Amino acid sequence: MRLAITLAIASLCAISANSYADALDLPSSNPKTAPAAGDSLTLGAGLAYVPEYTGAKKSRVVPVPYLERTYDNGIFLSTMRGIGYQANVSGVNLSAALSYGGARADHKRNIFDGSDSLKGMGDIQGAAQAVLGASYQLGTVGLSLGTTQNLAHREHGATYTLGASTQLYTTASDQVGLSVSTEYADKKHMQTYFGVTAAQSATSGYRTFTTKGGFTNFTAGVNWNHVLDKNWSVHTALGVSHLTGDAADSPLTKRTTSPVLMTGVAYKF
Numbered sequence: 001m002r003l004a005i006t007l008a009i010a011s012l013c014a015i016s017a018n019s020y021a022d023a024l025d026l027p028s029s030n031p032k033t034a035p036a037a038g039d040s041l042t043l044g045a046g047l048a049y050v051p052e053y054t055g056a057k058k059s060r061v062v063p064v065p066y067l068e069r070t071y072d073n074g075i076f077l078s079t080m081r082g083i084g085y086q087a088n089v090s091g092v093n094l095s096a097a098l099s100y101g102g103a104r105a106d107h108k109r110n111i112f113d114g115s116d117s118l119k120g121m122g123d124i125q126g127a128a129q130a131v132l133g134a135s136y137q138l139g140t141v142g143l144s145l146g147t148t149q150n151l152a153h154r155e156h157g158a159t160y161t162l163g164a165s166t167q168l169y170t171t172a173s174d175q176v177g178l179s180v181s182t183e184y185a186d187k188k189h190m191q192t193y194f195g196v197t198a199a200q201s202a203t204s205g206y207r208t209f210t211t212k213g214g215f216t217n218f219t220a221g222v223n224w225n226h227v228l229d230k231n232w233s234v235h236t237a238l239g240v241s242h243l244t245g246d247a248a249d250s251p252l253t254k255r256t257t258s259p260v261l262m263t264g265v266a267y268k269f
Contacts, residue, residue: 055254081099091136105123143163175224194209195246
């Protein structure tokens with residue numbers, strides 16, 4: 001499960017923290033589907049405190065580099081969102097992008113990647129993904145719907161995300177927002193990330209576990225965007241994700257509720 005649920009900036013997230021940072025987006029209510037605002041280049045860096053993998057007992061601090069180039073015609077190039085196109089059609093913000101993600105290592109490769117709790121489960125290879133999204137502002141509430149579809153490794157399945165966000169406090173220099181979301185995963189995705197086959201059971205020691213499609217998590221968070229000047233801004237987000245269904249029942253899941261913290265600074269040219 002990769003928390004494809006949204007909370008406010010183009011989330012400054014590393015691949016290892018991908019799913020969680022999505023739940024902690026920072027300046028637009030939904031950066032994955034926000035319309036282009038002219039040519040711009042944004043560079044950022046920060047830190048995130050996230051679980052070693054979805055459902056892990058241990059958490060770690062990971063670096064969060066960020067770069068995004070947007071164009072007037074709607075095209076964007078982003079370390080977070082991938083390569084894609086966004087547009088506003090009758091008030092609905094739409095986006096489509098080609099991205100990469102989904103990798104998971106079954107051992108601790110370094111302080112930023114992998115987990116020894118997954119020994120014997122085998123690595124999950126990353127794959128090219130199509131990321132589609134739509135968002136709509138309904139009064140003070142922003143609604144979003146998105147999906148991530150694996151193009152390679154189709155056996156990894158797909159996820160679908162529904163989210164809502166609202167601004168709690170807004171001034172010229174500070175914006176504080178609240179977001180909630182949930183993710184649904186198909187059977188293939190659930191089995192890949194939460195299931196345990198007979199072969200995996202023999203090598204890892206975990207009991208066999210067969211999954212079905214269903215909701216994987218519910219996420220809520222608060223984000224704060226502080227504008228320092230016309231170029232610099234600081235983004236901080238705090239959230240919590242609660243696993244549910246087969247994701248919570250999986251023998252790989254050591255903790256069903258996990259906190260996530262992210263903070264970073266960005267410079268917009």
